[in-house]
Amino acid sequence: MAGRAPYGYRYADGIWVLKPEAAAVVRAFFDHFLLYGSLGGAMRHVNRQWAATFAVSTGRRWLTHPCYRHGQSPLLRPDEAAQVDRWLRRNRTFAPRAVSAPRALSGLVRCAHCAQTFRVASAPPRYLYLRPCQCPRSPKCAALDYTATLNAIIDRIALDLPQRLARTDPAALGTLRSRLEATIAQKQQVLSQIPLLLTQDIFDRDTADQRQERLRQELAALMAQRDALPPVNLGAIARNLAIPAFWHDLSEPERRSYLREFLRGITLDPRQMPQSMQLHFFF
Numbered sequence: 648m649a650g651r652a653p654y655g656y657r658y659a660d661g662i663w664v665l666k667p668e669a670a671a672v673v674r675a676f677f678d679h680f681l682l683y684g685s686l687g688g689a690m691r692h693v694n695r696q697w698a699a700t701f702a703v704s705t706g707r708r709w710l711t712h713p714c715y716r717h718g719q720s721p722l723l724r725p726d727e728a729a730q731v732d733r734w735l736r737r738n739r740t741f742a743p744r745a746v747s748a749p750r751a752l753s754g755l756v757r758c759a760h761c762a763q764t765f766r767v768a769s770a771p772p773r774y775l776y777l778r779p780c781q782c783p784r785s786p787k788c789a790a791l792d793y794t795a796t797l798n799a800i801i802d803r804i805a806l807d808l809p810q811r812l813a814r815t816d817p818a819a820l821g822t823l824r825s826r827l828e829a830t831i832a833q834k835q836q837v838l839s840q841i842p843l844l845l846t847q848d849i850f851d852r853d854t855a856d857q858r859q860e861r862l863r864q865e866l867a868a869l870m871a872q873r874d875a876l877p878p879v880n881l882g883a884i885a886r887n888l889a890i891p892a893f894w895h896d897l898s899e900p901e902r903r904s905y906l907r908e909f910l911r912g913i914t915l916d917p918r919q920m921p922q923s924m925q926l927h928f929f930f
């Protein structure tokens with residue numbers, strides 16, 4: 648631990664000693680990040696609370712600085728450090744706030760009238776809307792304003808999620824995790840059998856290659872889903888997901904990630920919004 652004392656510590660008698668006031672700032676930053684997984688959000692929170700001007704890059708260093716984890720007076724418990732790493736890993740998969748970043752609702756919403764999935768489409772200059780792809784109806788189902796729909800969904804989550812959680816047994820996440828593990832194991836087994844099917848002429852080379860490729864893609868998606876599972880403190884996280892302001896503070900990729908954490912999908916009828924909206928939970 649050579650060098651300048653990390654923020655929250657001072658050097659005294661050969662060891663790093665906590666400076667309580669500064670340490671409280673770092674701890675508040677950690678608390679916020681542990682709950683929301685948003686680096687920028689955690690820094691904004693701390694800067695607001697303490698009228699400070701810490702840079703996001705400073706927060707990024709705090710999250711991985713060994714002193715906060717393994718020092719003489721660590722500010723993070725090992726399980727919290729693991730959770731920080733989990734968030735960081737997941738956040739790395741987010742594209743930066745680019746136009747090309749996947750929209751939170753793309754692929755998640757299905758039309759209750761024509762059963763098609765809504766696609767996110769844009770119209771210049773910056774108007775976004777949702778339209779059922781290949782709607783077979785005549786006249787076609789109406790397109791929806793993207794932002795208005797997202798807001799309606801967020802409002803509905805705030806309403807439905809706490810009720811849903813109240814009815815959920817805490818083991819539900821464990822169930823989801825084991826279901827994913829089982830599917831992963833099953834697909835891995837199928838994958839391992841392909842060479843055999845090939846030697847037995849059950850598959851030709853092309854079929855085998857295609858199957859392998861598809862299985863690998865599916866496995867990658869399942870593993871990503873498993874790795875993205877929330878920790879056991881979903882209850883605490885979900886309390887915040889029930890606050891619309893929380894959602895408005897997130898980037899689209901972050902929203903997308905959160906939505907996919909507990910929603911299998913959303914169905915709605917564009918003719919009856921928002922009453923027709925239905926959230927389909929994983930648990």
Ligand SMILES: [Zn+2]
Pocket residue numbers: 758759760761762763779782784788
């Ligand atoms: Zn439709």
